[in-house]
Amino acid sequence: MHDKILLSHGEGGKRTRDLVVKVIARYFDNPVLAPFLDAGLLGRIEGEIAFTTDGYVVTPPFFPGGDIGRLAVCGTVNDLAVCGAKATAISCGLILEEGLPLSSLERALSAMRDAAEEAGVTIACGDTKVVERGKGDGIFITTAGVGVSVDGWRPAPSAVRPGDRILLTGTMGDHQVAVLIARRNLAIEAPVTSDVSPLGGLLLPLLPRFADKIRFMRDPTRGGVGVTLNEMASSANARFVLDEARLPVRESVRGVCEILGFDPLYLANEGKAVLIVDGNAAEEIVAALRRHPYGREAAVIGEVEAGSPGVRMRTLAGGVRAVDYPVGDQLPRIC
Structure with missing residues (x-):
């Protein structure tokens, strides 16, 4: 050869x-x-x-x-x-x-x-x-x-209703920042590694136990959590409200974003999932996710509220802002 x-x-x-x-x-x-x-x-x-x-x-x-x-x-x-x-x-x-x-x-x-x-x-x-x-x-x-x-489960956007919770299985933006560092040969003091992982072992065991409580799941790849939630809100014809204080971001990723002007909400992930679940089962589902190595940082990041469809966020300053589709791409060819 x-x-x-x-x-x-x-x-x-x-x-x-x-x-x-x-x-x-x-x-x-x-x-x-x-x-x-x-x-x-x-x-x-x-x-x-x-x-x-x-x-x-x-x-x-x-x-x-x-x-x-x-x-x-x-x-x-x-x-x-x-x-x-x-x-x-x-x-x-x-x-x-x-x-x-x-x-x-x-x-x-x-x-x-x-x-x-x-x-x-x-x-x-x-x-x-x-x-x-x-x-x-x-x-x-x-x-x-x-x-x-698994057990005949299907995504059911039409089942999403006010009071449901929005879960994220871990930190945002790890993959895109890791690719950015490699592409631009950046010297970053705190290491950042891609989260690329297979999620079947994390998500599928939930279905026999919580099948009727899990409405909808997506993996937030290109466009990150922000774009994925906009797509999910459109499919569900629902209003999603995020809590900025609950959004999980590694400090090393946050630092890169602050230097380069990126919003981690729109950065790609390759080992995370967004779930819309029954509010009464949310904490139990989070606990189950955290028992898996790929879900240890799972968190409730928002909820479904009554109102016009779309995505909003309660900010750290106490206000509410729209979370819309970004214009352009913060970094092309990340997957």
């Missing part, structure tokens, strides 16, 4: 075969993928099926706390988890740029393998394409994921 990706690795000949068999399959070895068929045969799946797709173009592809490989797996299984589905299988489409060091590809593949093992999901099929030098940016990954609903 060469130590860099060549155009001929994508042309379908011997080098393509060597790349797939000697490199990629070494990391994704499993009975579904091993026959190298044109599709992964998953067998019979019982239950309500959820299906998602995503693409990953983060730059740089390796950052504190994660990389594009772990991100691709976690992002896909998390989209299924917040819809109440346990991930069964995902696909992996690799778009590689000519000249990419083979060591970088293997680093991303290793991270995908490890994240898939943690999430309990099979990488069941894939594809590889190579583009000319300068026509890509090292490595892009596309995925699709299939999952099965």
